[in-house]
Amino acid sequence: MKFEFSGIDLTTQQTVNGDIDAISEAEALRDLQNRRIEVVSLRPFKERLGRKRKVSVADLALPLQEMATLTESGVVLVDALNALAKNKEHAGLALGFKKLASLIESGESFSSAIEQSSLPFPDYVQYLVKAGEMSGELASALKNASSQLNYDQALKNDLRSALTYPLVLIGSGIVAMIIIFFAVVPKFSHLLDGENELPTLAYLVLSAGKFANDNPYLLFGSAFVVVFFATAFFTNKGVRTKLANLAIDMPIVGPWLAEQDAARWASLCGAMLSAKVGLLNALTLAAQSSIFTRRKQRALKMVDDIQSGVSMPEAIERAGTLPGTSLNLISVGDKTGKLAEMMQAIAKLHDEACKRKMKQVMTLIEPLAILVVGVLIGVMILGVVLAITASTDMAL
Known part of the structure; x- marks a missing residue:
C-alpha cells in the first residue's frame, strides 16, 4: 500500500513531501520516524488520473x-x-x-x-477474443484485433487527409469573402444613394455588404445557428448512412467508396479467419460492418447462399461485391485452405486501388473548390467594379 506524506526533516529542518510504500499507516509512520522525519500529515496515496x-x-x-x-x-x-x-x-x-x-x-x-x-x-473484437480463448491463441487474436482497428483508423485518416486541402481552400475563400464584405464593400455603399442607377449585380453586392455591416451580430449569430444545426444533422447516424448510400451511386466517388468498403470487408474477414472464427460468423460480422445498405444486404445474402450449400466463390460472384480478380484469389484460397491469407491479399489489392481512386477524386475536387471560391470572390469584385463604373458613367 502506498501513502503520501508531508513533514519536517529533523536533520535539515526543511519541509519534505513524498510518498512511501508500507503495509499499514503505523508501519509508514515508523519508517518515516526512522528516517528522522516528523510527520505533519499522512494519508493513503490517491492516484491522480x-x-x-x-x-x-x-x-x-x-x-x-x-x-x-x-x-x-x-x-x-x-x-x-x-x-x-x-x-x-x-x-x-x-x-x-x-x-x-x-x-x-x-x-x-x-x-x-x-x-x-x-x-x-467493435463487435468483431469480441468474436476474435472468443475464438482466441477457444483455440488457446489469445495473443494472436489480440494482435489481429489491434491490426484491424489500426486498419479501420487508417481508412478514416486517409479520407480525412484527402478532404483537408479542399476544405482549407473553401475556408480560405470564405474568410476572403468576409474580409471583402466587411472591409471593401462598405467603402462603396454610398453609391447606393447616388443618382445613377446601378446594375443589378452591383446593387445586390453593395446591399448585401451594407446589410452585413449594419447587422454583424445577426449575421454571425445566424451563421453559428446554421453551423450548429448542420453539424447535428450530419453527425446523425441515419443521415450519414443515407448520404453514404447516395455517394456510392455517384459516378466518380462511388467506385472509390466501393473499393474502400471491399478492402475493409476483406481485411476483417482475413483477421477473423486467422483467429479461427467460423467462416459464416466471420462473413456475417464483416457484412454487418458495412455502412452501405445495399452492399450490406448483398453481403448478408451471400452468407445465406453459402449456408444453403453454394460455394463461396459462386456466392460472392452472385453478390457482386468483388471483381473477377478477387474471385480467383478466393477460389484458390478456398481450395488450398489458405482463405485467411488470400483475404488479406485481397484487402491489400483493394486498399491500393482505393488510394488510386482517391487521388483521382481529389484531382477533381481541388480544382472544383478553387473554381467555386474564385467565382464567388470574382462576382463580389465584379459587383463593386460595376458600381464604380456606373457611378462615373464609364464604359466597362
Whole structure:
C-alpha cells in the first residue's frame, strides 16, 4: 500500500513531501520516524488520473497491441489489464480496463467482459477474443484485433487527409469573402444613394455588404445557428448512412467508396479467419460492418447462399461485391485452405486501388473548390467594379 506524506526533516529542518510504500499507516509512520522525519500529515496515496475524456475506438488499438505483447510474454491476463489500468493520461481508458480486470477476477471470460465493458470495442473484437480463448491463441487474436482497428483508423485518416486541402481552400475563400464584405464593400455603399442607377449585380453586392455591416451580430449569430444545426444533422447516424448510400451511386466517388468498403470487408474477414472464427460468423460480422445498405444486404445474402450449400466463390460472384480478380484469389484460397491469407491479399489489392481512386477524386475536387471560391470572390469584385463604373458613367 502506498501513502503520501508531508513533514519536517529533523536533520535539515526543511519541509519534505513524498510518498512511501508500507503495509499499514503505523508501519509508514515508523519508517518515516526512522528516517528522522516528523510527520505533519499522512494519508493513503490517491492516484491522480488525467482529465477524463470520452474513449474513442482509435484509443483502443495501442492498448490491445500492448495486451497482446504482455500475454505473449507469459503475463497473466488480469495482470496485463491491471497494468493498462494504470494509464494516467487517459482516465476513461484506465477505468475501462480496471472494470475489465474486475469482471475477469469475478469469473467472467475475457470475451464476456468485453461485451459488458463500457469501452467502445467493435463487435468483431469480441468474436476474435472468443475464438482466441477457444483455440488457446489469445495473443494472436489480440494482435489481429489491434491490426484491424489500426486498419479501420487508417481508412478514416486517409479520407480525412484527402478532404483537408479542399476544405482549407473553401475556408480560405470564405474568410476572403468576409474580409471583402466587411472591409471593401462598405467603402462603396454610398453609391447606393447616388443618382445613377446601378446594375443589378452591383446593387445586390453593395446591399448585401451594407446589410452585413449594419447587422454583424445577426449575421454571425445566424451563421453559428446554421453551423450548429448542420453539424447535428450530419453527425446523425441515419443521415450519414443515407448520404453514404447516395455517394456510392455517384459516378466518380462511388467506385472509390466501393473499393474502400471491399478492402475493409476483406481485411476483417482475413483477421477473423486467422483467429479461427467460423467462416459464416466471420462473413456475417464483416457484412454487418458495412455502412452501405445495399452492399450490406448483398453481403448478408451471400452468407445465406453459402449456408444453403453454394460455394463461396459462386456466392460472392452472385453478390457482386468483388471483381473477377478477387474471385480467383478466393477460389484458390478456398481450395488450398489458405482463405485467411488470400483475404488479406485481397484487402491489400483493394486498399491500393482505393488510394488510386482517391487521388483521382481529389484531382477533381481541388480544382472544383478553387473554381467555386474564385467565382464567388470574382462576382463580389465584379459587383463593386460595376458600381464604380456606373457611378462615373464609364464604359466597362
